[in-house]
Amino acid sequence: MAWSSILDQERVVETLRRALAQERVAHAYLFHGPDGVGKRAVALEMARALECTEQVEEACGQCPACRKTARMVHPDVHVHLPHPWSDEADRDEEDIGKRIQRLGENPYATVDFARRPSLSDPSETSNKQVLYRIDQVREDLIKPMSLSKGGGQYKVNILTDVEKMRDEAANAFLKLLEEPPPDTIFLLTTDRPEQLLPTIVSRCQRLRFDPLVPEAIEAALVDREAMDPDAAAMLARMADGSYSHALELARSESLMASRELVLKYFRAAYSQKVESLNGCIQEISGQGREQAKTVLRLMLRWVRDLMLYRSMGEDAPLVNVDQAEAVAQFCRNLPEADLEGIVGLVEEAMHLAERNVRLPLVLTALAQALARAMRGREAESLYVPLPDAELRASASSSG
Secondary structure (H helix, E strand, O other): OOOHOOOOOOHHHHHHHHHHOOOOOEEEEEEEEEOOOOOOHHHHHHHHHHHOOOOOOOOOOHHHHHHHHHHOOOEEEEEEEOEOOOHHHHHHHHHHHHHHHHHHHOOOOOOOOOOOOOOOOOOOOOOOOOOOHHHHHHHHHHHHOOOOOOOOOOOEEOOOHHHEEOHHHHHHHHHHHOOOOEEEEEEEEOOOHOOOOOHHHHHHHHOOOOOOOOHHHHHHHHHHOOOOHHHHHHHHHHHOOOHHHHHHHOOOOOOHHHHHHHHHHHHHHHHHHHHHHHHHHHHHOOOOOHHHHHHHHHHHHHHHHHHHHHHHHHEEEEEEEHHHHHHHHHHHOOOOOOHHHHHHHHHHHHHHOOOOOOOHHHHHHHHHHHHHHHHHOOOOOOOOOOOHHHHHHHHHHHH
């Protein structure tokens, strides 16, 4: 690994290289941006550069410290993951170790417990909360910081998905940030910085990560995964700027079936035929929440293809290029469809799915709203707060 292994984040890399060269490394960094764009990859590479005994701006890859960090066994580099065990005594250290090892092998791999409850079975889902709890912060962060270094130049702590800290854990961690031990560096990653305590954010140097350009994802899929260029080009456009998501799509045996399911759902939503619509809803929701969110993301990409085709015709750079005829037919048959409104509806459905609203309810409400938007009618919100719903009901009955 080296800085050159980081995909399409030159601004961030240059900032960190300059800090290393000038020996002005902050005691805490907050790497924030979309999922799968390289935050963990940069954190790991920064840790290697900090521990390298031969070079300043970049890990040499040859010294004993570099070899240890490459194998994820350096005693002064600690990687922390929020986990689902409510009692620290119950947590599976072997499982956590395998996840950290896989992260070292490929820092863009999906290893978090929320999206991958089981490393061996990608289809497994779980409703357990994945959090940093107070005991974990005490045992894994505060206590080790009182001990001497294990031979490294710094103690480096990488905290992934740091927004998942419970309040008491966040407050305990804040005290550590306020009075950090000497030669200690904290590298925090999150795709939701707004969920962090403002006091934690204020004590970190923030570095924003941007979505990756499709060309960078495509090249990486070809070079690193030996993927067929045509398949890599399609997946790169489907990945929404996330190399991690592109890797997940590449390994998904259900991807093609899910794309066909999107078409079936849209057709059923338009026709409002109860039997076919219920079948689609059951099929999507029965796959589990994470897979259902993947289907919703595929819906969003399909609608964006519609928007491209409507504005550019046959020259449109479609993501779903193999479904070009279905895209063209939709645009011909439904010229009044409110495509921007449909995008908003699907994005709202994704938000509701992330908030653990019952999937069949979300998909039913979405289908009803899509039927209106496809006919050019105003699309109402899928979710209405209870007080607003009561006001509407009252106004309707009085009218």
